[in-house]
Amino acid sequence: MKKYKIPFNKPCIVGKELEYIKKAIEKGKLSGNGEFTKKCDSFIEKKFGIKKALLTTSGTDALEMACILLDLKQDDEIILPSYTFVSSVNAILLRGARPVFADIRPDTLNIDENKLEEKITDKTKAIMLVDYAGIGCEMDKIRKIAEKYNLYIIEDAAQGVNAKYKNRYLGSFGDVSAYSFHETKNYIAGEGGALLINNEKFIERAEIIWEKGTNRQQFFRGEIDKYTWVDIGSSFLPSELNAAYLWAQFEHLDDIQNKRKELFEYYYTELKQLEEKKVLSLPIISNECSPNYHIFYLILKNEKTRNSLMDHLKSKGILAVFHYIPLHLSPMGKKIGYKNGDFPITEDLSERLLRLPMYYSLTETEQDYIIKNIIEFFY
Numbered sequence: 001m002k003k004y005k006i007p008f009n010k011p012c013i014v015g016k017e018l019e020y021i022k023k024a025i026e027k028g029k030l031s032g033n034g035e036f037t038k039k040c041d042s043f044i045e046k047k048f049g050i051k052k053a054l055l056t057t058s059g060t061d062a063l064e065m066a067c068i069l070l071d072l073k074q075d076d077e078i079i080l081p082s083y084t085f086v087s088s089v090n091a092i093l094l095r096g097a098r099p100v101f102a103d104i105r106p107d108t109l110n111i112d113e114n115k116l117e118e119k120i121t122d123k124t125k126a127i128m129l130v131d132y133a134g135i136g137c138e139m140d141k142i143r144k145i146a147e148k149y150n151l152y153i154i155e156d157a158a159q160g161v162n163a164k165y166k167n168r169y170l171g172s173f174g175d176v177s178a179y180s181f182h183e184t185k186n187y188i189a190g191e192g193g194a195l196l197i198n199n200e201k202f203i204e205r206a207e208i209i210w211e212k213g214t215n216r217q218q219f220f221r222g223e224i225d226k227y228t229w230v231d232i233g234s235s236f237l238p239s240e241l242n243a244a245y246l247w248a249q250f251e252h253l254d255d256i257q258n259k260r261k262e263l264f265e266y267y268y269t270e271l272k273q274l275e276e277k278k279v280l281s282l283p284i285i286s287n288e289c290s291p292n293y294h295i296f297y298l299i300l301k302n303e304k305t306r307n308s309l310m311d312h313l314k315s316k317g318i319l320a321v322f323h324y325i326p327l328h329l330s331p332m333g334k335k336i337g338y339k340n341g342d343f344p345i346t347e348d349l350s351e352r353l354l355r356l357p358m359y360y361s362l363t364e365t366e367q368d369y370i371i372k373n374i375i376e377f378f379y
């Protein structure tokens, strides 16, 4: 891989990560659900107002667990945006259920709540929300729709850790939700995630699925004398090494957020002049949301400008990237029956969006260099 002067992302060490990893090793328990895992789980529950949190090996795994818990079956339909990461849709397909894509809002790039009802049929079982860039979806309206049609909400809050919608943390809105602690997210474990359960009826079964379909959790609590196979499940527990790393990050929850806020606001202030000149637009944060500053993106005039700006930055040693290829236009999306033109806003914005480097150790000098090169590109 080419080495950039300023990469797109750098995993960070913010505190006692190495010390805690050493401690986990010295404790002689590296497999899952040890001291660090329990600390992380209860921190998530208390801090973010979640009924039950279970660390997982990834956000992807948390979404897969969510779909097992909802007992998705063939012919069940789940509505989700096409503008998201592949894990959201794979979790549905792995259960043999049917993903039904919907378009996004042009301002937040989140699922358009006004286009949900037209997608609902008597087979619809759930709505899968994605809190893009740590900005919450229009939760009030979506919850009303879910109640009206008796649908579950799965909240893919992979990008939404420590962000709020109207004073409630993202991740607390789904019957089941997912966080990610992948190294490209705000709080990291290398690979890692969490399943968040807010609908109590799923708690008991979640622990079983998490422990490979056994009732080992009940055994550990002394509720039964011997544990055994009681349901389907898989190995969804992360190692204590990952949990130890994550715990050190949680101890600096606010430091990390504040640093990202500074980076975000600096980009915003310095690039505002380009928005005023109408050559690009900057992220929009709705009034109801307090974000976690996960992504700083630019929306360019068209795909050509986006790609030439990206190339220009590359030539200066700066890696800026875009995502997502709309799922409905990817080879797999076409295979399940979607085509060009199905979701115009998703198609348009995905061609024009560019993400700038955004990580804890990014310095002001480096940020100045990025900003200078973006401004120069337009003169």
Ligand SMILES: *Cc1c(COP(=O)(O)O)cnc(C)c1O
Binding pocket: 057, 058, 059, 060, 061, 084, 085, 087, 088, 130, 156, 158, 159, 179, 180, 181, 182, 191, 192, 193
């Ligand atoms: C990162 C991400 C995931 C997957 O998380 P992993 O921890 O990488 O498996 C899922 N959905 C969205 C929206 C994401 O951004």
